[in-house]
Each structure stands twice: as C-alpha cells, then as structure tokens.
Amino acid sequence: MVFNNQPIGFLLSKINQNSELDSIVGPVFFFMEVEQMPSIRDDSNSISKSDKEIQKATVGESKPHNALIILHEYNPHWPTLFNQEANRIRYILGSKVLQLEHVGSTSVPGLCAKPIIDILMVVKNSADESTYVSDLEEADYTLRIREPEWFEHRLFKGPDTDINLHVFSEGASEVDRMLRFRNWLRTSSSDRDKYATVKRNLAGREWRHVQHYADAKNSIVQEIMERAKAIE
Numbered sequence: 448m449v450f451n452n453q454p455i456g457f458l459l460s461k462i463n464q465n466s467e468l469d470s471i472v473g474p475v476f477f478f479m480e481v482e483q484m485p486s487i488r489d490d491s492n493s494i495s496k497s498d499k500e501i502q503k504a505t506v507g508e509s510k511p512h513n514a515l516i517i518l519h520e521y522n523p524h525w526p527t528l529f530n531q532e533a534n535r536i537r538y539i540l541g542s543k544v545l546q547l548e549h550v551g552s553t554s555v556p557g558l559c560a561k562p563i564i565d566i567l568m569v570v571k572n573s574a575d576e577s578t579y580v581s582d583l584e585e586a587d588y589t590l591r592i593r594e595p596e597w598f599e600h601r602l603f604k605g606p607d608t609d610i611n612l613h614v615f616s617e618g619a620s621e622v623d624r625m626l627r628f629r630n631w632l633r634t635s636s637s638d639r640d641k642y643a644t645v646k647r648n649l650a651g652r653e654w655r656h657v658q659h660y661a662d663a664k665n666s667i668v669q670e671i672m673e674r675a676k677a678i679e
Contacts, residue, residue, distance in 0.1 A: 495659040506590050512657050516650035518559045525553040528564050528608055536568065536612070539586050543579055545569045545617055550625050552646075555632045559643050564610045567625055573616045574599040588612065597621075628668065631675035638671045 502509040529549040537544055551565025552558045570579055580590055583603055592602035598619040603612040615622050632639045645667045654660045 495662045496656070498656075501656055501658055504592055504594050506593055509656075511655050513653065513655055515653055516561065516657065516660050518646060518650050519562050520559055521555075521557050522553075522562070523556075525549075525560075525562075525564060529554070529566065532564060532566060532605060532608055532610055532612075535586070536566070536583075539582055540570075540579055543570055543582075545571065546622070548626060548629075550613070550629050551611070554629050555639060557636075558632060558639055559646060562609065564608065566610055566612045567622065568612060568614045569617055569619075569622055570614060571617055572599075573601055573614045573619075576601070579614070583612075624672070627675055627679075628672060631671065631678075635671075635674075638674065642667055642671060 498509070498511075526549060533547050533549075536547060546567070546569035548554075548567040549564070550567045551563075552560030553562070553564050572578070574595065576590075580601075584590065587606035588603045590601060591604050592600065594600040598615055598621045600621070601614040603614070604610065605612065613625075632642060642664075645664060649660055649663050652660075
C-alpha cells in the first residue's frame with residue numbers, strides 16, 4: 448500500500464528512525480492519554496465518567512492523564528494536516544467512506560485547541576467493524592475507543608500525525624450535531640470567544656482523564672448549541 452507515492456511501510460520506518468516527516472504527513476505528535484471522546488452529547492449535566500466506565504470503552508489499557516491540559520493557539524497548518532490525513536484515509540477505504548470532515552477545535556479558525564486533529568468519518572454501519580477496521584489497522588491505525596451504546600462510535604489513533612478519527616454510521620444524529628457545532632463556531636465570534644474562555648479556565652486544572660476535561664465542557668457546549676438551533 449502506498450500514500451503520497453510512498454509505501455505505508457516506508458512512512459512507518461521513517462517514524463522508527465525518528466526522521467523528519469513534515470514533508471510527508473506533517474508534524475508528529477504523541478500523547479499518552481487517548482480516552483477523549485466527543486463532548487457534544489445530549490447529557491449536558493452528566494457526571495464525569497469513572498475509571499471503570501472509561502476502561503470499558505477503551506480498547507487496550509486506559510492510562511490516567513493526571514495533568515493539566517495543554518492548549519495551543521490556532522495553527523493555520525491544522526487544515527493541511529487534516530487534508531493529508533483525509534487523502535490517506537480515502538485511499539485506504541475508498542468508497543466505504545461516505546463522509547469525511549474536519550471537526551473539533553482545530554477545525555475552527557481562531558480557536559485555541561489541543562494539537563490533535565479530530566476527524567469525523569461516516570460509514571454505512573460503524574458497528575460492522577469487518578468492513579473497515581482491518582483495512583485501517585493494516586495501515587497502522589489503532590482502534591482505541593468502542594462505544595456500542597453511543598451511536599456505535601469508534602475512535603482510531605493514526606500512525607504518525609496525532610489524530611482522533613471518529614467513526615459513525617450513516618444517519619447518526621451525532622454527525623449533524625458535531626457539524627452544526629463546528630459551523631456555528633466558525634461564524635459566531637462571540638460564542639467562539641466564550642468557548643475559548645471556558646476551555647482555558649478548565650485547562651488550568653489537573654485532570655485524571657482527558658475525558659473528564661471534555662465532560663466539564665458539556666454545559667457550555669449545550670448552551671452554544673441551543674443558540675445555534677434557535678437561529679436555524
């Protein structure tokens with residue numbers, strides 16, 4: 448398998464050699480905590496998940512974060528990283544990819560964010576892992592989250608660039624919510640600034656899991672979503 452005229456194996460060998468990857472797939476980021484899932488949920492008053500709940504959804508070992516959240520100022524290179532990753536995913540899965548979108552804070556110009564590219568991928572049936580998981584794993588993507596009870600959500604980490612690849616089924620209502628939230632923040636500077644303020648305040652606290660930081664944003668997310676819905 449090749450990508451950008453280079454075999455996937457070549458890209459991985461370059462990583463193992465600690466070589467520069469900017470010209471191939473963009474900057475390389477590695478983070479210990481990978482439990483974070485989308486915070487755009489209906490349960491705005493939800494309590495932070497327990498270690499047991501987080502481990503249940505995690506494929507492999509769940510390791511606590513126990514640290515502050517490091518936010519970066521918006522980087523105009525983030526859309527480029529998304530496009531590079533999107534091209535690779537489309538090459539791997541072809542027509543199985545029904546929709547591929549850059550979501551999350553790195554998709555909103557001017558918004559501070561963790562330097563992790565959130566990608567929304569829609570397939571026919573995300574519960575049918577046989578149709579896409581092995582293809583992604585062959586290209587060294589790693590399945591890290593499986594949530595059958597929440598829109599059959601799956602989350603993969605990438606082989607080099609730090610991403611959260613969120614997989615949902617066609618027709619899942621969460622897809623529309625994620626896109627509505629992104630689109631609203633792109634157009635509403637006041638809500639973008641409010642969201643950034645809350646994020647910065649929360650990031651200054653130590654969190655056992657990154658998921659707890661995500662859960663703590665639920666109230667402001669729901670508040671913003673209500674305003675977005677009122678305009679539609």
